[in-house]
Amino acid sequence: MARTQKKVDAVIVGLGWVGSVMAMELTAAGLDVVALERGPDRKTVPTFAYPKIADELRYAVRYELMQRPADSTVTIRHNTGQTALPYRRLGSFLPGTGVGGAGAHWNGLLWRPNAEELRLKSYIDERFGADIIPDDMTIQDFGVDYDELEPYFDRFEKIVGVSGKAGNLNGAIMDGGNPFEAPRASEYPMPPLEQTYDAVLFAEAARNLGYHPFPKPAANASQVYTNPYGMQLGPCNYCGFCERFGCLNYSKSSPQTCVLDALYQRQNFEYRTNATVLKVELAPDGKTATGVTYADAKGEEVFQPADLVILAAFQLNNVHLMLLSGIGPPYDPATGAGAVGRNYAYQMTGATSLFFKNIDFNPFVGAGANGVAFADLALSQMDFAKNGFIGGGYQSSQQTNGQPIHHLPLPDGTPAWGAGWKKAVGEHYGHSMDIVLQSTNMPYRDAYLDLDPTYRDPFGRPLLRMTFDWRPNELKQAQFFKEKAAEFGREMGADASSSFYPDGHYDTRVYQSTHTVGGAIMGTDRQTSAINRYLQSWDVHNVFAPGANAFPQNFEYNPTGMIGALTLWAARAIREDYLANPRPLM
Amino acid sequence: MTDFAIDRRDLLLNGVASVAILALGGLAPAMAQAGPDTLENYKPVYFDAAEWAFVMAATDRLIPADGEGPGALATLVPRFIDRQLAGDFGKASRWYMQGPHDPDASPLFGFQLAQTPAEIYRIAIPEVDAHCRTTYGETFAALSDADKDAVLHDLETGEVDLKTVPAADFFAMLLANTKEGYFADPRYGGNHGMQAWTYIGFPGARASFREWVGQQNTPYPLGPVSIGGERA
Ligand SMILES: Cc1cc2nc3c(=O)[nH]c(=O)nc-3n(C[C@H](O)[C@H](O)[C@H](O)COP(=O)(O)OP(=O)(O)OC[C@H]3O[C@@H](n4cnc5c(N)ncnc54)[C@H](O)[C@@H]3O)c2cc1C
Ligand code: SF4
Numbered sequence A: 001m002a003r004t005q006k007k008v009d010a011v012i013v014g015l016g017w018v019g020s021v022m023a024m025e026l027t028a029a030g031l032d033v034v035a036l037e038r039g040p041d042r043k044t045v046p047t048f049a050y051p052k053i054a055d056e057l058r059y060a061v062r063y064e065l066m067q068r069p070a071d072s073t074v075t076i077r078h079n080t081g082q083t084a085l086p087y088r089r090l091g092s093f094l095p096g097t098g099v100g101g102a103g104a105h106w107n108g109l110l111w112r113p114n115a116e117e118l119r120l121k122s123y124i125d126e127r128f129g130a131d132i133i134p135d136d137m138t139i140q141d142f143g144v145d146y147d148e149l150e151p152y153f154d155r156f157e158k159i160v161g162v163s164g165k166a167g168n169l170n171g172a173i174m175d176g177g178n179p180f181e182a183p184r185a186s187e188y189p190m191p192p193l194e195q196t197y198d199a200v201l202f203a204e205a206a207r208n209l210g211y212h213p214f215p216k217p218a219a220n221a222s223q224v225y226t227n228p229y230g231m232q233l234g235p236c237n238y239c240g241f242c243e244r245f246g247c248l249n250y251s252k253s254s255p256q257t258c259v260l261d262a263l264y265q266r267q268n269f270e271y272r273t274n275a276t277v278l279k280v281e282l283a284p285d286g287k288t289a290t291g292v293t294y295a296d297a298k299g300e301e302v303f304q305p306a307d308l309v310i311l312a313a314f315q316l317n318n319v320h321l322m323l324l325s326g327i328g329p330p331y332d333p334a335t336g337a338g339a340v341g342r343n344y345a346y347q348m349t350g351a352t353s354l355f356f357k358n359i360d361f362n363p364f365v366g367a368g369a370n371g372v373a374f375a376d377l378a379l380s381q382m383d384f385a386k387n388g389f390i391g392g393g394y395q396s397s398q399q400t401n402g403q404p405i406h407h408l409p410l411p412d413g414t415p416a417w418g419a420g421w422k423k424a425v426g427e428h429y430g431h432s433m434d435i436v437l438q439s440t441n442m443p444y445r446d447a448y449l450d451l452d453p454t455y456r457d458p459f460g461r462p463l464l465r466m467t468f469d470w471r472p473n474e475l476k477q478a479q480f481f482k483e484k485a486a487e488f489g490r491e492m493g494a495d496a497s498s499s500f501y502p503d504g505h506y507d508t509r510v511y512q513s514t515h516t517v518g519g520a521i522m523g524t525d526r527q528t529s530a531i532n533r534y535l536q537s538w539d540v541h542n543v544f545a546p547g548a549n550a551f552p553q554n555f556e557y558n559p560t561g562m563i564g565a566l567t568l569w570a571a572r573a574i575r576e577d578y579l580a581n582p583r584p585l586m
Numbered sequence B: 001m002t003d004f005a006i007d008r009r010d011l012l013l014n015g016v017a018s019v020a021i022l023a024l025g026g027l028a029p030a031m032a033q034a035g036p037d038t039l040e041n042y043k044p045v046y047f048d049a050a051e052w053a054f055v056m057a058a059t060d061r062l063i064p065a066d067g068e069g070p071g072a073l074a075t076l077v078p079r080f081i082d083r084q085l086a087g088d089f090g091k092a093s094r095w096y097m098q099g100p101h102d103p104d105a106s107p108l109f110g111f112q113l114a115q116t117p118a119e120i121y122r123i124a125i126p127e128v129d130a131h132c133r134t135t136y137g138e139t140f141a142a143l144s145d146a147d148k149d150a151v152l153h154d155l156e157t158g159e160v161d162l163k164t165v166p167a168a169d170f171f172a173m174l175l176a177n178t179k180e181g182y183f184a185d186p187r188y189g190g191n192h193g194m195q196a197w198t199y200i201g202f203p204g205a206r207a208s209f210r211e212w213v214g215q216q217n218t219p220y221p222l223g224p225v226s227i228g229g230e231r232a
Helices: A017-028 A056-061 A120-128 A146-160 A197-208 A255-264 A315-325 A418-428 A472-492 A560-578 B003-013 B029-033 B049-062 B077-086 B117-136 B145-156 B167-183 B192-200
Strands: A008-013 A033-036 A074-077 A269-272 A276-282 A289-295 A301-311 A348-355 A372-374 A393-397 A432-439 A448-456 A462-467 A496-500
Touching: A008 A017, A008 A289, A017 A033, A017 A255, A017 A269, A017 A301, A017 A560, A033 A301, A056 B167, A074 A448, A146 A255, A146 A560, A197 A372, A197 A393, A197 A432, A197 A472, A276 A301, A276 A315, A301 A315, A315 A448, A315 A462, A348 A472, A393 A472, A418 B192, A432 A472, A472 A496, B049 B077, B049 B117, B049 B145, B049 B167, B077 B117, B077 B167, B117 B145, B117 B167, B145 B167, B167 B192
Parallel strands: A008 A033, A008 A301, A033 A269, A074 A462
Antiparallel strands: A276 A289, A289 A301, A348 A432, A348 A496, A372 A393, A393 A432, A448 A462
């Protein structure tokens, strides 16, 4: 029998960006809140302290801060005809664990999606006609518009503390920013980061090619900053150990630097670590949750009763918990019925390295979100009929980690070992720069998540199964952008190049991004979405599931700006509407 | 590197340790201080003698001593691999190891073997040596450099059939571990004297470059530091 804890107003599963910001909002409304985090506690000191953190092998190669597949993983297959195999060793995506979640070891690119991307189905229907969408491409609107979310993007950017330059301030196009972005109500909280030489060269080439380059919005502080919670950031020192590491310098925005110490001061907040939530428990009628059952550090089961359950466990885990707990009907790709698991999508990424014998780039001088981008080929700027694919993306320079084990680009044709390899690492290290692509990924009828029939986790629960592969639409898109990057090589007079763009089946070994999305998507129709426009389960009204699981398809930008805005949007609905009268909000 | 390094490598591979020769010139200060830190003095904690001979010989071909830059032996890469296999990595303690296993799965699905890295080395090395004896009449370590390279190439492309583990999987792991040992912080036993970092111009654990951001096309002037406080 599970031990039972004292009942609380709200239990939050996971203490990353979503969990910590939601906890601030709910404790501010006077609720007693308990957060349960499966991983260990993590604080800037001692966890991220110098010099121990400057260890590529431990953090960037062995993934010390990330989810251990031994404890929790997924199975993957390319199509419904295959037997899915466990993702035994991390590769293509790196889910977080521990206090701060992936928000501790992310890069800090903090974007907003295009307005068009939030109402993609409507936009395509209006602009190109519904017929342009292939039959098996299940594009949907998010059910919430950019204008509604703008105040929440704005507030999340102020909580996070972003360095950037507005391109569209209340409709006025601003020099130096992204002219294609949707209107924003205020400037970024901090001016842009100073740029490394690769970015200077990239921006010049972009202008020559007719693009409009701008500094990427960076949650790496460019100066001193105090956020609305009273948390302080100091300027980034370009330590070069950012992505996959915790920040040693209180400069990278994370739950640790932006939220948690403020949260820990609240008397009505408590958190428990090494507490893995196994299941959300439902009342006999299945219409409400009574709390969650978790395994504590000793593996003992504990029931935590609560009036409100917030799933803040990251996209994959939110979907997993919903399937395990029977929150909403599971999706069946054969019939299209059921919504939980529907519309899993990823991010189409790629990279081109350009080599210049005579330029010293000092690639170890890097910040997580350093670089210059252009959005002239954003989804909102693309003619799908002409291009032959539905999608768009941004390309940018990126000097974030010149660490030689996992990031030492070499020109195509270089031997992988032997004297030729050794000569090449000596010649080319420090003499290359990267152009990276991030682009959209459309959803498909049989790209989805469900429970694996064979493989189990250490608690005996079925693993989450991912059925996913690249489709012709996305592969065509990748080649389109690969060619654009090659134009930069020619424009800049590179001596040599190398590149990685998916050109066949999904390769689970190569890191591409941790931007896994969908599976418990938001919407305004319960037949085709698992949660409503307030991130509330259609079926169990006191369960909310904010996270990238809500995205019906993936937009081209990194997800966390949207995830944060949706968290604040859901928190407002809970505080101002739900608490006074708990019920389905739609 | 100088000819000295090549002489030293021959000594190492032939198992003739000579501290007197190693103390001669050409060593970085950090290395000279670490007198006992040599492969000759090192007692493997995981590998047995035959495995150690293979790993010494194989890593020496994967990152050879000749030409510019240190080789795998000068940087003590075999020591790194030995310690990794004795630790969490060798035990696959972070990886999902539950069956059923499908070793014939497409490589796109990543690691699918039933054995841990430590077990894979233990199984694969005698199988590689057996292959070498059948084909060349000697174990791997006793082959000429050209024959060693041919065997490594055949492992890489899967042309050798290793029976228990796919040759290409073993090769990929060996190569990855070799490069890790070359470039990882010296605390893990390889990258001795931070020679690999010095060679390519990576400043190691310095991790503070604010004033270098705007310096365009200017080589960074300082050598590396390690987590343990070594300087080179
Ligand atoms: C290397 C890397 C770089 C990235 N860079 C960027 C970037 O530049 N820009 C961007 O927008 N995004 C980036 N991301 C993605 C970004 O980190 C995530 O979008 C963001 O952290 C999601 O926040 P979250 O709160 O939903 O999930 P998380 O941060 O993952 O937090 C979820 C927490 O829930 C816990 N949890 C899970 N299951 C359970 C359970 N059953 N019981 C208890 N606790 C549980 C986890 O341990 C975790 O701590 C990056 C990710 C990675 C890995
Ligand atoms: S690059 Fe800057 S923000 Fe990133 S970890 Fe280093 S100091 Fe922190």
